[in-house]
Amino acid sequence: MMARRNLNDLLAFVTVAREGSFTRAAAALGVTQSALSQTIRGLEERLQIRLLTRTTRSVSPTTAGERLLAAIGNRFEEIEAELEALTELRAKPGGTVRITCGDNVLHSILLPKLTPLLREYPDLKIEFDVNYGFRDIVADRFDAGVRLGNTIDKDMIAVPIGPPLRLAVVASPAYFAVHPIPKTPDELTTHDCINQRMITSGGLYVWDFERRGRRLNVRVDGQLIFNTAQPQVDAALAGLGIALLPDDELMDHIEAGRLVRVLEDWCPKFDGYHLYYPSRRQPSPAFSLVVQALRQTASSPTRR
Secondary structure (H helix, E strand, C coil): CCCHHHHHHHHHHHHHHHHCCHHHHHHHHCCCHHHHHHHHHHHHHHHCCCCEEECCCCEEECHHHHHHHHHHHHHHHHHHHHHHHHHHHCCCCCEEEEEEECHHHHHHHHHHHHHHHHHHCCCEEEEEEECCCCCCCCCCCCCEEEEEHHHCCCCEEEEECCCCEEEEEEECHHHHHHCCCCCCHHHHHHCCECEEECCCCCCECCEEEEECCEEEEECCCCCCEECCHHHHHHHHHCCCCEEEEEHHHCHHHHHCCCCEEECHHHCCEECCEEEEEECCCCCCHHHHHHHHHHCCCCCCCCCC
16 A cells, blocks of 8 residues: 555646646646656656656656546545535635636626625635636636536536627728628628637637528638637727627627627527536535626626
8 A cells, every 4th residue: 555645646647647748737736847757757666657658749648547547536626625615614715716717708797796705705716717718627627617508518517607698790880881781691791701710620600690590600701810809809999890799798889889780680699608517516615605606696787
């Protein structure tokens, strides 16, 4: 049986195996890369078996490493969850909650709703990872993620944190001063549209529309392509073309007259932002507080 003092070595192995990199694992553990390499070598020598295959570009578990990772990987999360659960015995629950999300929802929903919670619970820490790809929250060890409701895997618990949304087709008054306003989605093919490169698939987003049961998919073209939302807003404000984005990212500009909304009757409502997390997760007191603070209710403030 391995000595108890080697639990740190096992944690080091699990971190390297998951990160696929000694550099990233060392940063996550707060140690030097050379110290981490020495720890892994010592563990392999004591077990008398190689756990990791190292190349110049990556690190991956061997067959033995895969078996060990499957056996103990989740145990560390269980230990951390139990330690965090002990905070409910304190007067003020604490602990760290890690959430991956987009920039706009962080600004418009998460920070406003969580600010009172942070003030009430000084021992609570929240780490936000702003990322527009679909992160694997289990593999990347996040407590939760935020996505639009229709993009969440069925095996996740999904909690609505915002109202339903609609897409909005917009351009600046200056753009429409020299281009005709489109009356149907098909007419967008004659316009300079601002495209979005999808981070997950690598392809360009196909603009989807629906009215009275009729659905249309339009492949637009234009001079600009972005992979995040804010530059699309900036380009539309500058008169460089027509943009299509969730209306919560555009409403301030629409209401102020800086952007003109068109084809509104072709843009039905859809599920808004949801906080999602694994169904098997045993929530810590800190995480339960975050979920409660974010949950959208009938009395939650909304601009709709």
